[in-house]
Amino acid sequence: MEFKVHATDTATGARTGTLSTAHGEIATPVFMPVATRGAVRALTNRDIDELGFDMILANTYHLYLRPGADALARAGGLHRFMRFDRAILTDSGGFQVFSLSNLCTVREEGVEFRSHIDGSRHLFTPRLVLDAQRAIGSDIMMVLDECIHYPATEAQARGALEKTVAWARDSHGYWRERFDTGRQALFAITQGGVYEHLRRECIERLLELDVSGYAIGGLSVGEPKELYRAMTELTLGLLPAHKPRYMMGVGSPLEILYAVSRGVDMFDCVMPTRIARNGTLYTDAGRINIKTARFADDDGPIDAGCPCYVCRTFSRAYLRHIFRAGEIAALIYNTYHNLSFMKRLMDRIAASIAGGSFGALMREYERAYAPGGGDTGGD
Numbered sequence: 407m408e409f410k411v412h413a414t415d416t417a418t419g420a421r422t423g424t425l426s427t428a429h430g431e432i433a434t435p436v437f438m439p440v441a442t443r444g445a446v447r448a449l450t451n452r453d454i455d456e457l458g459f460d461m462i463l464a465n466t467y468h469l470y471l472r473p474g475a476d477a478l479a480r481a482g483g484l485h486r487f488m489r490f491d492r493a494i495l496t497d498s499g500g501f502q503v504f505s506l507s508n509l510c511t512v513r514e515e516g517v518e519f520r521s522h523i524d525g526s527r528h529l530f531t532p533r534l535v536l537d538a539q540r541a542i543g544s545d546i547m548m549v550l551d552e553c554i555h556y557p558a559t560e561a562q563a564r565g566a567l568e569k570t571v572a573w574a575r576d577s578h579g580y581w582r583e584r585f586d587t588g589r590q591a592l593f594a595i596t597q598g599g600v601y602e603h604l605r606r607e608c609i610e611r612l613l614e615l616d617v618s619g620y621a622i623g624g625l626s627v628g629e630p631k632e633l634y635r636a637m638t639e640l641t642l643g644l645l646p647a648h649k650p651r652y653m654m655g656v657g658s659p660l661e662i663l664y665a666v667s668r669g670v671d672m673f674d675c676v677m678p679t680r681i682a683r684n685g686t687l688y689t690d691a692g693r694i695n696i697k698t699a700r701f702a703d704d705d706g707p708i709d710a711g712c713p714c715y716v717c718r719t720f721s722r723a724y725l726r727h728i729f730r731a732g733e734i735a736a737l738i739y740n741t742y743h744n745l746s747f748m749k750r751l752m753d754r755i756a757a758s759i760a761g762g763s764f765g766a767l768m769r770e771y772e773r774a775y776a777p778g779g780g781d782t783g784g785d
């Protein structure tokens with residue numbers, strides 16, 4: 407995988423670039439819709455194509471448990487299985503093991519857990535999760551890391567850091583030895599909790615590995631915004647400029663704009679699709695909730711500036727009606743629009759960086775999405 411930086415915003419660290427993967431070129435900054443089990447919830451893969459997404463994220467933990475790595479290998483990998491010919495990034499499954507599974511025990515060699523589906527026992531090691539990602543055939547694979555909750559003591563953060571670094575080293579060696587490194591890229595994940603010296607040490611040790619890119623992990627897990635931002639800033643200041651930087655699990659418009667301004671290139675998040683299923687929709691003027699009574703006779707689109715099929719076709723009144731009536735189509739249309747908003751946001755970000763107006767774009771969304779400003783409408 408190759409990564410090229412094109413334009414950099416002089417006032418901030420924002421940049422545009424291209425990731426060249428085995429399944430095509432991806433313009434960055436990029437937002438990846440989350441297709442946890444090989445499908446974006448409430449959308450068809452045809453919708454994803456139509457919306458123009460060049461890369462999606464799938465979850466190793468879920469796919470490993472069902473349908474299983476062997477089934478995916480027999481099907482020819484996830485691209486072929488789901489008939490998606492653009493890029494796929496897979497996480498290592500670590501985050502889901504820590505958050506979803508039962509009786510998760512961290513050992514030197516990996517993480518033991520019980521499946522949240524049937525209670526069966528499994529041990530994720532750095533090599534096993536890479537083998538699973540090989541079966542999936544993802545273009546970008548993530549190393550196994552240990553995620554800690556917030557708050558965590560310094561000793562807990564230190565323990566997680568040691569395992570994260572040791573597992574990244576083992577993953578890196580295994581990848582260099584046994585993988586087609588040109589076809590399947592490998593990203594390391596920086597940890598360290600909210601301890602500045604641990605974040606710094608983790609990055610310094612991970613920089614010894616020649617991985618394809620770096621993810622910023624263990625943030626946005628409940629820590630105060632100031633700490634999140636301080637850790638983001640610190641991490642980005644230490645990562646090499648010529649490699650892609652991926653902020654895991656962050657997806658609100660303002661947080662994306664902030665992270666882009668610090669030099670982040672890649673994002674994924676379930677939030678745009680999750681809130682859509684609850685009736686919350688993004689617009690250029692802020693968030694709205696389609697359930698509210700004031701849309702009962704509103705013949706206008708969700709967002710007049712949005713070129714998507716839903717905004718070109720349906721009124722707010724109709725979308726409110728079918729949502730309240732419990733129609734499945736309401737979830738589909740809402741999700742479709744929110745992902746269209748995300749795609750357009752990323753396109754506008756890239757154009758503004760290239761055109762020298764990124765700061766102005768950031769201020770535009772800060773006004774629309776300020777707490778208490780615009781129409782937050784509730785989730």
Ligand SMILES: [Zn+2]
Pocket residue numbers: 708709712713714715716717718742743744746747
């Ligand atoms: Zn729309």
